[in-house]
Amino acid sequence: MSFALTCYYDDMDDDLVVDLEKASGPDLVGGKADSLGRLIQSGFNVPGGFVVTTLAFNKMTENLKAQILELFDNLNSKYVAIRSSAVAEDSKEASWAGQLGTFLNIDRKSLIKTIEKCWRSAESQSAKSYAKDKNIRTGAIAVIIQEMIQSEVSGVAFSVHPVTNDSSQVVIEAGLGLGEVVVSGKISPDIYVVSKNSSEIQEKHIVKQKRELVQGPNGKNRWQNLGKIGSRKKLTDSQIKELASLITKIEGYYKHPIDVEWMLKDKKFLPNQARPITTLRSEPYKNKTSAGDNWQHYLTRSYTLFGTSLWQHSYESDDAENVFGMRLYDGLFIEDRPQVVRQYRTESQLAQFKTRFESLLKERYDEFRDFLNEAESLNEFTKKHVLSTKEPFSEVEEAVAFLDKLFIRATVLPYWSFDAMVRLKVKDTAVAKQTKELRAVSYYPILIEKVIVPMAIKKLKKLGIKNPEKIINLLTYKELSAVDQKLVDKRLLSSAQGFCFRYEVHKGSEKIRWSKDLSVEVAKIEELPKLGNDLKLAGQTAYPGVVKGKVCLVVIKDDLKKKVTAENIIVTINANPQFLPLIRRCGGIIADEGGIMSHASILAREFRKPCIVGSKFGTAVLNDGDEVILNATNQTVIRL
Numbered sequence: 130m131s132f133a134l135t136c137y138y139d140d141m142d143d144d145l146v147v148d149l150e151k152a153s154g155p156d157l158v159g160g161k162a163d164s165l166g167r168l169i170q171s172g173f174n175v176p177g178g179f180v181v182t183t184l185a186f187n188k189m190t191e192n193l194k195a196q197i198l199e200l201f202d203n204l205n206s207k208y209v210a211i212r213s214s215a216v217a218e219d220s221k222e223a224s225w226a227g228q229l230g231t232f233l234n235i236d237r238k239s240l241i242k243t244i245e246k247c248w249r250s251a252e253s254q255s256a257k258s259y260a261k262d263k264n265i266r267t268g269a270i271a272v273i274i275q276e277m278i279q280s281e282v283s284g285v286a287f288s289v290h291p292v293t294n295d296s297s298q299v300v301i302e303a304g305l306g307l308g309e310v311v312v313s314g315k316i317s318p319d320i321y322v323v324s325k326n327s328s329e330i331q332e333k334h335i336v337k338q339k340r341e342l343v344q345g346p347n348g349k350n351r352w353q354n355l356g357k358i359g360s361r362k363k364l365t366d367s368q369i370k371e372l373a374s375l376i377t378k379i380e381g382y383y384k385h386p387i388d389v390e391w392m393l394k395d396k397k398f399l400p401n402q403a404r405p406i407t408t409l410r411s412e413p414y415k416n417k418t419s420a421g422d423n424w425q426h427y428l429t430r431s432y433t434l435f436g437t438s439l440w441q442h443s444y445e446s447d448d449a450e451n452v453f454g455m456r457l458y459d460g461l462f463i464e465d466r467p468q469v470v471r472q473y474r475t476e477s478q479l480a481q482f483k484t485r486f487e488s489l490l491k492e493r494y495d496e497f498r499d500f501l502n503e504a505e506s507l508n509e510f511t512k513k514h515v516l517s518t519k520e521p522f523s524e525v526e527e528a529v530a531f532l533d534k535l536f537i538r539a540t541v542l543p544y545w546s547f548d549a550m551v552r553l554k555v556k557d558t559a560v561a562k563q564t565k566e567l568r569a570v571s572y573y574p575i576l577i578e579k580v581i582v583p584m585a586i587k588k589l590k591k592l593g594i595k596n597p598e599k600i601i602n603l604l605t606y607k608e609l610s611a612v613d614q615k616l617v618d619k620r621l622l623s624s625a626q627g628f629c630f631r632y633e634v635h636k637g638s639e640k641i642r643w644s645k646d647l648s649v650e651v652a653k654i655e656e657l658p659k660l661g662n663d664l665k666l667a668g669q670t671a672y673p674g675v676v677k678g679k680v681c682l683v684v685i686k687d688d689l690k691k692k693v694t695a696e697n698i699i700v701t702i703n704a705n706p707q708f709l710p711l712i713r714r715c716g717g718i719i720a721d722e723g724g725i726m727s728h729a730s731i732l733a734r735e736f737r738k739p740c741i742v743g744s745k746f747g748t749a750v751l752n753d754g755d756e757v758i759l760n761a762t763n764q765t766v767i768r769l
Contacts, residue, residue, distance in 0.1 A: 145185045146196050149178040149273065157182050159214025159271035164403050171382055174399050177204065178275030183216065186269035187248055194241055201240055201274065208234045208277035208348060211243050213250060215270045233307060234277055234344050247272045278399060279344055280392035282363050283308030284318055286372060287388045288380035289406060295488070296386070298331065299323045299373040303363040305355065306341030308392055308401070319363045320480050323373035330369055332487075334480045335362050336423075364393070372398050379403055424461050424473040424654050429702045429721055429748060431685040432470045433602035434630050434641070435585070436577050437462045439532065440472070441634050442606055443541075446533035452500055452542065454485050458636050461654075463647050464629035465749060469684045469702075471651060486545050490553055501546070501563050504539035511535060511572040516579055525584040529606065532581060536573050543567035569705075585609055596621075605632070605639060648749075657746050666719070666764045668743030671730035673762040676717040676739045677769075680755040683711065684748055698759050700751045704729035712736055717759045719747040719766070 144157060152158040152166030162180045169175045179200045185193055201209065211232040230250035235243045251270045284303040289296045302318040322332035338359035345351035364372065372391065375398055380387050383403065390402035432440060443449065444457040461473040474482075489497050515521045515531070522528040546564045550557070582601055588609060589597035594617055603620040604612060620643075628643040631650070651657065681697040682688065693699065693711045703722040704712070712718060712732045716739075720729040723742040733740030739761035741747075751757070751766070758767045 152180050161214035176276045181272040183269040183271050206276040210275050210277050212273045244272050282393040286376045289386040299376050321369045328370050423476050425476045427474045428472045435602045438605035443533045443536040448534045448537045460634050462632040507535050528581050540571050540573050666744040671740040671742045672733040674739030675760045677758045678716040680751045682753045700747045
């Protein structure tokens with residue numbers, strides 16, 4: 130592997146082409162090449178190459194072609210990577226990320242045309258718009274030609290946490306294959322957070338990577354399916370620590386926060402770009418998601434479309450920003466079966482939310498405790514005043530604002546708190562008890578049913594909508610103020626035909642689609658297995674044992690009225706104390722959610738019922754009346 134170009138330029142046109150090792154001055158070689166030149170001069174291991182400078186911009190003479198081809202031959206690399214290097218690129222003011230050309234696995238035959246293509250990218254509409262937004266000029270750009278490294282793992286690393294602005298942490302994103310797909314967001318990478326002070330790996334978010342970009346047999350880029358390999362951690366612990374140390378050293382050289390594009394080849398880390406982090410900010414982080422991000426199952430709950438839209442409204446609320454420092458703007462909600470909604474968030478969004486939540490516990494613990502105390506007060510106020518008063522709010526908007534606060538503080542906060550406290554080893558007996566008590570009760574769905582839905586129906590009546598009681602649960606909260614009879618009739622028809630909804634939100638906009646069967650999309654997103662012999666369920670054994678019986682789905686409130694016998698196996702999302710009569714009579718339990726200290730687990734052990742908790746997809750693959758054998762000892766289910 131070659132990392133330095135041995136060539137002389139005495140007989141070449143002055144400053145049209147320079148060795149990457151000698152590249153200096155953004156006006157001549159652009160910001161990216163200037164940064165790489167400095168890294169090489171400081172002893173960092175950067176792939177070798179050369180730069181066609183800004184003086185040669187859009188001037189591809191025969192003499193220049195000859196010089197470029199000669200330098201290419203001296204690289205002793207069959208393929209090269211070609212990247213732009215604008216004058217203001219990778220500066221503290223502008224990164225130019227994704228605006229200018231990058232081309233991988235370019236051979237000698239395509240070299241000249243690709244350089245010209247890279248030049249033309251500076252004149253694209255997106256580049257011009259970016260320059261205008263940043264109040265900078267595009268002008269001439271330089272082009273970097275480097276030895277093409279067929280990286281095994283690659284990604285981006287930040288010397289300061291880009292979400293929390295924590296300068297004591299290094300954040301690493303890693304994906305298999307060529308790194309361009311991580312930078313462009315075409316895959317969701319693993320995320321590792323490392324302490325600069327102790328070198329301790331504080332967080333690991335392992336994301337299943339379905340495919341990687343590699344060089345094909347013909348030399349061109351191609352996608353390759355990964356299978357089981359994609360579920361593994363992309364870097365070992367020792368490699369994570371080694372890379373974090375390298376990033377810290379590079380930051381020390383630049384003397385300001387940086388992000389670094391890196392590659393791993395033959396057990397060596399190679400930095401291939403270093404630039405100031407231009408996105409650090411003092412105000413709370415506002416979540417943005419990549420177009421290439423994957424949906425990940427987050428929760429399953431019993432809701433109508435109206436209830437689901439309120440669910441999302443709360444995640445976008447001011448109180449979500451006040452408590453967690455971010456809002457969840459993107460979401461997908463699929464009604465898998467009537468009134469059973471599977472909620473999905475993007476992988477990056479959930480990882481960011483987890484980071485923000487842990488930051489709340491680590492850096493704002495007094496505020497965290499205040500929020501929990503407020504949650505108790507909100508629950509008490511809801512119980513004593515809101516639910517017992519005939520008209521506690523004058524307008525539905527006022528009620529929804531209260532609902533948002535109740536949901537964020539008394540439902541979401543305790544839901545995430547318990548596991549986060551265990552993960553971060555926070556020992557506070559009083560808070561742990563408080564969190565457990567808050568998790569045991571939620572007035573959020575009751576408030577929707579008893580207060581907000583009646584107020585919304587009243588509003589529909591004022592708008593002259595017929596049969597508002599039938600239509601309210603087929604509308605979103607945002608549609609409430611702009612609904613007409615035509616939309617009402619269309620939704621009632623969909624409901625009469627037994628259609629379920631698919632509700633997707635993105636940055637405030639919402640799309641709703643109705644379909645007879647959405648199970649195919651659910652199966653695709655969650656990669657659900659087909660039930661057959663020895664289906665292995667994720668999760669834990671709450672109580673061991675083997676039992677044969679018929680599935681009884683208990684997923685909505687009315688299901689609690691079902692007649693359950695010892696011949697039934699309850700399949701549910703989660704359990705609460707209301708399940709006691711059913712669990713006492715059933716033969717076994719499968720719960721999508723929960724751990725070994727959940728209500729389902731405790732009740733299963735008390736009544737000695739074989740039970741699996743945290744199965745993730747039991748309610749998605751099993752149906753009422755399915756005859757199955759539940760082996761809770763090894764988490765398997767066989768459908769007979």
